[in-house]
Amino acid sequence: MPQRIQTDVEEIEGILNEILNTKSPPVGRCRLLSSGFNPGHALNITEDISGHKECISCGNCIDICPFLFREPSRRQKTEQRTSMALESIVGEDCDQCGACILVCPQVDTTIKNYVVNRRMVEVMSRLEQRIGDEDELDLDLFLEEAINQG
Numbered sequence: 262m263p264q265r266i267q268t269d270v271e272e273i274e275g276i277l278n279e280i281l282n283t284k285s286p287p288v289g290r291c292r293l294l295s296s297g298f299n300p301g302h303a304l305n306i307t308e309d310i311s312g313h314k315e316c317i318s319c320g321n322c323i324d325i326c327p328f329l330f331r332e333p334s335r336r337q338k339t340e341q342r343t344s345m346a347l348e349s350i351v352g353e354d355c356d357q358c359g360a361c362i363l364v365c366p367q368v369d370t371t372i373k374n375y376v377v378n379r380r381m382v383e384v385m386s387r388l389e390q391r392i393g394d395e396d397e398l399d400l401d402l403f404l405e406e407a408i409n410q411g
């Protein structure tokens with residue numbers, strides 16, 4: 262959905278890393294750093310929305326969030342499926358996994374590529390450290406639960 266010419270990551274790398282280093286859902290701010298709607302996007306409206314960066318309330322970021330998978334009761338706090346809802350129900354409990362960025366149709370591919378290619382190793386090593394942490398639930402159990410639910 263974003264524009265053909267997208268945000269140059271080199272120009273926003275500083276602020277992007279600040280966002281990714283903050284313990285709070287990053288998707289809304291990554292959306293605002295993106296290029297916005299592509300004029301060719303097939304919404305059936307007459308208004309020119311090219312370049313707009315609004316959340317389209319698709320809820321992808323809420324559906325993918327691993328914290329909400331572990332704490333599904335938080336989802337009951339709101340019916341809304343926006344980045345603002347994600348921020349209010351996850352807040353500082355964010356795992357900083359970056360999954361919400363990757364599933365957002367409004368975030369530029371350039372930003373997604375940066376997250377996957379430059380930040381995922383760090384994310385994986387953080388998750389790996391948590392596997393041995395007695396205060397954390399066992400990640401293998403999450404996987405087992407997910408398979409059983411499927």
Ligand code: SF4
Nearest residue numbers: 326355356358359361
């Ligand atoms: S998907 Fe990951 S980065 Fe996004 S809010 Fe949930 S835990 Fe945080």
Ligand code: SF4
Nearest residue numbers: 316317320322344365
């Ligand atoms: S994934 Fe959907 S709901 Fe979440 S910020 Fe992007 S457009 Fe909004």
